[in-house]
Amino acid sequence: MTTVVRAQDLEALVVGVTLLGSGGGGDTGAFGRMLRRRLGAGELVLRDAADLPGVSVSPIGVVGATSVLMEKLPSGGEFETAVRAVSRWTGADVTALMSLEAGGLNGLTALIAALDLGLPVVDADLMGRALPRLDQFSWAVAGRSLTPCALSEPSGQVIVVDNVDAAGLERAVRSFVAQTGGWAVLALAPTPIEAAAVDAVEGSLTRALALGQAHAALEPGTAPAAVADGLGGRLLGSGRVEEVARHVIADGGAAFGRGSLCVVDSASRAVIRIETENEYLLALVDGTPVVTTPDLLCVLDHRTLQPIAVDGVRAGDEVVVLALPGPTWWRRPDRLLHVAPEAFGLACPPQLLEAS
The missing domain is CATH 3.40.1610.10 (CV3147-like domain)
Structure with missing residues (x-):
């Protein structure tokens, strides 16, 4: 094709x-x-x-x-x-x-x-x-x-x-x-x-184009659950970003930004914590890991539904947090270890969405 x-x-x-x-x-x-x-x-x-x-x-x-x-x-x-x-x-x-x-x-x-x-x-x-x-x-x-x-x-x-x-x-x-x-x-x-x-x-x-087309079909004001469904993913929650923490770590002479953000879900009051480096790596809901790399964690502006980058999210933002399936190439165990949370120094086994 x-x-x-x-x-x-x-x-x-x-x-x-x-x-x-x-x-x-x-x-x-x-x-x-x-x-x-x-x-x-x-x-x-x-x-x-x-x-x-x-x-x-x-x-x-x-x-x-x-x-x-x-x-x-x-x-x-x-x-x-x-x-x-x-x-x-x-x-x-x-x-x-x-x-x-x-x-x-x-x-x-x-x-x-x-x-x-x-x-x-x-x-x-x-x-x-x-x-x-x-x-x-x-x-x-x-x-x-x-x-x-x-x-x-x-x-x-x-x-x-x-x-x-x-x-x-x-x-x-x-x-x-x-x-x-x-x-x-x-x-x-x-x-x-x-x-x-x-x-x-x-x-x-082709997947990127299909994702973008599915995103374009979403109307502003679409309910968060419908946003996740429309993109073929799983809703983790939606609400206000209450805290953003960032710091720099050194690794072999190179500096990397590390951080985390916390979102309080408007409906359930559950706390969604996301650990970050250059990308969103790990999401926990009330302290329980629910989704990790290599699956895709996405933070969208609640009003516009536009994706927000790790370095662009701010306390007070109203956001939708969802997860999309990562590439199936990485799901084989010998490959997964290279991109799982442990590969980024996070002591958490991979938590992947069910394969479609």
């Missing part, structure tokens, strides 16, 4: 990748506007891997501090620079692109890059949602190397990284972006599509 994305679909796609971000993944609004300008009156076709036999696909996206990225958006040249660099290093042409992650702004970057480079887009990614670390790419979890790869940044600097594991690549990325303005484009090595798809999350961008 192929999915066609036209200008009238972009608002829904932006909301969908934001929902897959589970409160993280960066500000999708600016990239949605970039994509609209690139697409114009044209269209993008999201292609199934099976429909592109023989192509060599490069997963591509933005890494680094998304807050800095909003101050200096990509020109578009960074995508071509990274793709050309990894192609030269490997001696293989890149003939298709896919997203590094479907959640947040990286759900859109591969589409922008594909329009800029005139390449087809594979409807797949390496996370199925937003996650914060490179070792949480599905390729890395499956034991595949993420190198060689190329990094390019706005001033034109480009580096190729090879022969390091995921942790080594994470360190290289941190070092590079720290010296070059806070963000860079990452392009992984061109890989035959048949091999690339084996350990990828397929259909992720």
Whole structure:
């Protein structure tokens, strides 16, 4: 099956990748506007891997501090620079692109890059949602190397990284972006599509579009339970955010924001506590864990039903809290341990929604 994305679909796609971000993944609004300008009156076709036999696909996206990225958006040249660099290093042409992650702004970057480079887009990614670390790419979890790869940044600097594991690549990325303005484009090595798809999350961008379309069908004022049903999820509660706590932790030289928020449900007076890092990770209701990563926790503005990011939620907000099923790729036990709460230092076994 192929999915066609036209200008009238972009608002829904932006909301969908934001929902897959589970409160993280960066500000999708600016990239949605970039994509609209690139697409114009044209269209993008999201292609199934099976429909592109023989192509060599490069997963591509933005890494680094998304807050800095909003101050200096990509020109578009960074995508071509990274793709050309990894192609030269490997001696293989890149003939298709896919997203590094479907959640947040990286759900859109591969589409922008594909329009800029005139390449087809594979409807797949390496996370199925937003996650914060490179070792949480599905390729890395499956034991595949993420190198060689190329990094390019706005001033034109480009580096190729090879022969390091995921942790080594994470360190290289941190070092590079720290010296070059806070963000860079990452392009992984061109890989035959048949091999690339084996350990990828397929259909992720089509899912994002479908989520966004379901969201667009909700009328303002829709009852919270109907909102959850409309999006195919589970309502955890709705009410006022009573408390937001944030702090910074250091891990191997990198700083991560940690925090929590508490919502008091208007109907039951139950306390919904959500633990956060870059994304919403764990929800407890009256102290009992009910939903955890890799399922998707979403906090929506009660009035507009727009998703609220982890760093955007404030005490006093009236919100709807719901959970959506995460990618089925992560449900296998050997994969789940890489994205369960323990992977983020939270002493809680995974609590997943029933598989549909």
